[in-house]
Amino acid sequence: MEWIFAVLGIIVIGVGLRDVFHTLLHPSGEGELTKWCMRTSWQVSKRMGSKAVAVAGPLGIVIVILLWTVLQVLGWTLIYYPHIPQGFVYADGVDPSRYPDxxxxxxxxxxxxxxxxFGDVIAVDPWIRAFSPVEALAGFALLTAAVSWFMQLYPALARRRAIGIHLTILRGANYVQDFSQFSPDTASRVLENVTNDLVQVRVDLTQTGESYYFRESTATTSLAASLSYAVALSEQAQAHPDAGVRASGVALQKALQDLSNLMAETFGLTGSSVEDKFRSYASDHGYDYES
Known part of the structure; x- marks a missing residue:
C-alpha cells in the first residue's frame, strides 16, 4: 500500500515541477496549469468590471504560485502518509494519537x-530520512522560482508600457499627418525604432505569455490602445516616395503581422486581418481601437 501513495505523490510533485519548468525555464513555453490559472483569472475579472481586471494579472500570478506550493505539499503528504506515525519520533508532550494521520x-x-x-517531529524511517531533504530543496527552489518570475515579468511589462507611451506621443504630435515633411532618414529612424520595440514585445509575449493578462490603467501607457497608430504609420510609410522609407514601412508591417498572429494563436484573439486582431486585443483590454 505504501508504494501506491508514493507513486501518487511522485506524480503530483512531478506535475507541479513540470509546470514550473515550462513556465520559467523553457524559452518559449508556458505550463498548462499556469495558462489555465491566468486565463481563468482574466475571464472572471472581466466579468467583475474594470477595477477587477486591473488586478487580474497580479492575482493570477499569486494563484499560480499558491497552486505550485499546494501541489508540492500534497505530493509529499501522500509520500509521508503511510509512515505516520510509526516512521517518526515525536517530541515530549506531543501525542500523535490526538491528530488524524x-x-x-x-x-x-x-x-x-x-x-x-521537522521541528517537533523527526523522521526515523530510513527512506523518509533519505528523501525528505529533497522537499526542503524543492521549497527553496520554489521560493527562488517565484522571485525570478517577478524579475522576468516586470521588465517585460515596462518595455510594453514604453512602446505604448511612445506611440501615444507620436499620435499626439500628429506624426502621421506630417509624415511627408520629415527627411527620409528621420522617418526611417522613427519607423525602425517602433519596429524594434514591437519585435521586443513579441519576444516578451513568447517568453512571458502571462504578461498579456496585465492591463494598463490608462490608455496612455496601454499598447492595446495605441497599436492602431503603429498600423497607420506602416500604411503611411509604404506610400512614401522614398524607397528606404517604404522598406521601413514594410518591415513595420511584417512586425505587426507577426505580433497579431502570435496574439491570435496564443490568446484567442479573433479576426482575419491585422487590424481586426488588434481591435480584438484592444477590446479584450477594455479600450477602443482608434482607426
Whole structure:
C-alpha cells in the first residue's frame, strides 16, 4: 500500500515541477496549469468590471504560485502518509494519537517544504530520512522560482508600457499627418525604432505569455490602445516616395503581422486581418481601437 501513495505523490510533485519548468525555464513555453490559472483569472475579472481586471494579472500570478506550493505539499503528504506515525519520533508532550494521520502528514510536509526542518517531529524511517531533504530543496527552489518570475515579468511589462507611451506621443504630435515633411532618414529612424520595440514585445509575449493578462490603467501607457497608430504609420510609410522609407514601412508591417498572429494563436484573439486582431486585443483590454 505504501508504494501506491508514493507513486501518487511522485506524480503530483512531478506535475507541479513540470509546470514550473515550462513556465520559467523553457524559452518559449508556458505550463498548462499556469495558462489555465491566468486565463481563468482574466475571464472572471472581466466579468467583475474594470477595477477587477486591473488586478487580474497580479492575482493570477499569486494563484499560480499558491497552486505550485499546494501541489508540492500534497505530493509529499501522500509520500509521508503511510509512515505516520510509526516512521517518526515525536517530541515530549506531543501525542500523535490526538491528530488524524493525514493532517499530521500535511503538517510534516508543510514544515519540511518551508525549510524549517521537522521541528517537533523527526523522521526515523530510513527512506523518509533519505528523501525528505529533497522537499526542503524543492521549497527553496520554489521560493527562488517565484522571485525570478517577478524579475522576468516586470521588465517585460515596462518595455510594453514604453512602446505604448511612445506611440501615444507620436499620435499626439500628429506624426502621421506630417509624415511627408520629415527627411527620409528621420522617418526611417522613427519607423525602425517602433519596429524594434514591437519585435521586443513579441519576444516578451513568447517568453512571458502571462504578461498579456496585465492591463494598463490608462490608455496612455496601454499598447492595446495605441497599436492602431503603429498600423497607420506602416500604411503611411509604404506610400512614401522614398524607397528606404517604404522598406521601413514594410518591415513595420511584417512586425505587426507577426505580433497579431502570435496574439491570435496564443490568446484567442479573433479576426482575419491585422487590424481586426488588434481591435480584438484592444477590446479584450477594455479600450477602443482608434482607426
Amino acid at each position: 493525514f493532517i499530521e502528514a500535511i503538517y510534516v510536509s508543510m514544515v519540511a517544504l518551508s525549510t524549517l526542518g
